[in-house]
Amino acid sequence: MLEVDGLQMHFPIRQGLVFQRQIGAVRAVDGVDFAVRPGESLGLVGESGCGKSTTGRLVTRLLEPTAGTIRFDGEDISHRPIATMRQARQHLQMIFQDPYSSLNPRHTVGTIIETPMRINKVTLRQGFKKRAQELLEIVGLNPEHYNRYPSEFSGGQRQRIGIARALALRPKLIVADEPVSALDVSIQAQVINLLQDLQREFGLAFVFIAHDLAVVRHFSERVAVMYLGKIVEVADRETLYNRPRHPYTHALLSAVPEADPDGRERRERIRLAGDVPSPIDPPSGCRFRTRCWKAQDKCATEEPPLTRINGNTEGHLTACHFPEEPTTAARAEGTGVR
Incomplete structure (x- = not known):
């Protein structure tokens, strides 16, 4: 469904007040390759600043890539003009990291969920309001919340509203950019379980971006590890966690x-x-x-x-000239292990 080949995003560094001469570039993403099959969840993990979120924004074309190709559903959307991206975005949506800044505080919940459908001129027999209330119910909220504002909800509830908005156009692929990192630990499991239920019910594919390896292991079938703008390892969940x-x-x-409170298996x-x-x-x-x-x-x-x-x-x-043995216990001297 999604094929990414040689994807790059270099942010220019400019100097000067008038001519703005480019003196360098931040290589946020520098040659990334991966693919996502229909209905599959691919986890993208790594340290902060490694380029995970930038990759997600490139895939959804919120950023214009410097180089590389992005093929979604068989079509090259790498440099497609924003005006013609509307059709592709019906099947390619995003859940943002911060549920507080990603929802317009001046709009009601109903308006937030209906906006994608109105912009894309979706024809619904039951009307936009009925569809928005159905989506609220699907994500575990009360349909009566339709006329409320985001400020009246908790962080977990706001993220559910963001998920309902992403589902409004019945997408095939959702890029989830650290969807639970800003939530309380007690709420994270509820949101993750909700996303898994939605994936099974609607056959969704996910690019799940996170820095919490435990969450990724629970959610994703395959995992890609990023370091400094590049993917260094890709494997299925069990292989990566047990035999990296x-x-x-x-x-x-x-x-x-x-x-392990007793410290027996440190x-x-x-x-x-x-x-x-x-x-x-x-x-x-x-x-x-x-x-x-x-x-x-x-x-x-x-x-x-x-x-x-x-x-x-x-x-x-x-991506290593001298890969480790496929066990976390095998280690040579001088590794810096403490």
Whole structure:
């Protein structure tokens, strides 16, 4: 359903008050490839600033990509003019991270949900109001909330309103940009379970962007790991969490908290040295090499392609010249583990 190939987003850095000469660029997304099948959920994970949310906005064409192609439902929408994106957006919607800023406080809930249908001139036998009330009921809200304003709802309820708005045009794919990160932990599970129910009921495909690996494991069938604007590993959920190959994935998984109050099965904690390099001037070769315990001269001169490694299961792709053994317990000396 969705194919992304060589996607790039470079934000220019300009200098000068009059001529605005470009002196560099922030390489937020720098050559990303992935695909999403109908009805599938793909998780996109990584540290803050790695380019996850920018990738989601590129896929929905809220941002114009610098390079690369985006094919949705068989059509190339990479550089399609905004005026002609309306038809594609009927089947391609987005749930935003912040439920407080993504809803217009001057509009009622009914107006917020009806607006996509009115803009796209959708013909409904029962009328817009009836459809909006149905959507409110589907996402677990009272249809009588139709005339209320967003300020009258909690964060979790506002996110449900945002989900109802995304469902208004009966989409095939929804990009969920950290849809639960701004919510209380007690509400996160309710929203995640709601999205799973909607996926099963309507056959939706998801690109689920998050930094919480536990949430992604619960929701997504496949997971792609991003680091500094690039995808470094892609695999199905069980393979990635139980048999990761890229050193960065190992480091991420080691940081996931575990419920073990007795400390009997304490897992090794990998503490990466240094800070994430600047996306303005990323390292040559492998971008993770400046923090990697397995880096060698080859890593500085050759960029590792995202390919299937011998012995990997089908669909498990890794961008590393010297991948780890497929177990989180296997570790050589000098890894920086504490």
